Amino acid sequence: MELLLAMSCLCKCSSESLLICNGFKDVEYVELALQEEELDSVIDVSMKLGVRPVVGVRVKPRTKHSGHFGATSGEKGNFGLTTTQIVRVVRKLEQCGMLDCFKLLHFHIGSQIPTTELLADGVGEAAQIYCELVRLGASMKVIDIGGVGIDYDGSKSASSDVSVSYTLDEYAMVVVQVVKLQ
Structure with missing residues (x-):
């Protein structure tokens, strides 16, 4: 239901607006949202419907932190694709004539990235991957960065698991500076 509400709101926005849906999706969801559960499902459904999907992936960065939820970061993290898996996505999309998607x-x-130094490391890693995807021929438009911490205490x-040592403005400035360097 939430997806339908979000999609109806999106229809009122510009054609450049995006709806980013995290998590696993079934074929019914893919048919509705044209997001990915499996790349094969996205390709099959988009061909069946005669549409060009917008494809995005979540990378599993190597950057790790020890803050709150730090156990889900780094190479042993629970979420995202490795760079090797992303290269396979590129190859499959290229074979299907959909790399521009x-x-x-x-x-x-x-969550709760404690310092801007750690943030800069992660953003730098992601920006390098983004640039490599462009070099490989992907039509990249968006880099979506998660992890803004909240100063709960x-x-x-x-040093506190429920705080951060930066403001939202400082967070944004670091992201922009690091991406510009790439």
């Missing part, structure tokens, strides 16, 4: 890279090094401390 690959437009979004999402990454998340964990008000301490503005990187």
Whole structure:
């Protein structure tokens, strides 16, 4: 139901608006949202419906942190594709004549990223992957960065699992500076 509501709101927006749906999807969901459960499902459904999907992947970055939820970050993290798996996505899309549909890279090094230094490491890694995807021929348009921390206890401390040592403006500035370097 939430997806239908979000899609109806999206219809009122510009054609450049995106709806990013995380998590696993079944074929019915793919038919409705044209997001991915499996790349094969996206390709099959989009061909069946005669539409060009917007494909995005979540990369599993190597950058790891020890903050709250840090156990889900790094190479042993629970979420995302490895760079090897992303290369396979590129090859499959290229074989199907759909590499131009690959437009979004999402990454998340964990919730409550404690410092901007750690954020810069993760953004740098993701920006390098993004640039490599462009070099391989993907029509990248969006890099979606997760992990904005919240200063729950008000301490503005990187040593607290429920705080961060930066503001939202500082977070945004680091992201822009690091991406510009790539």
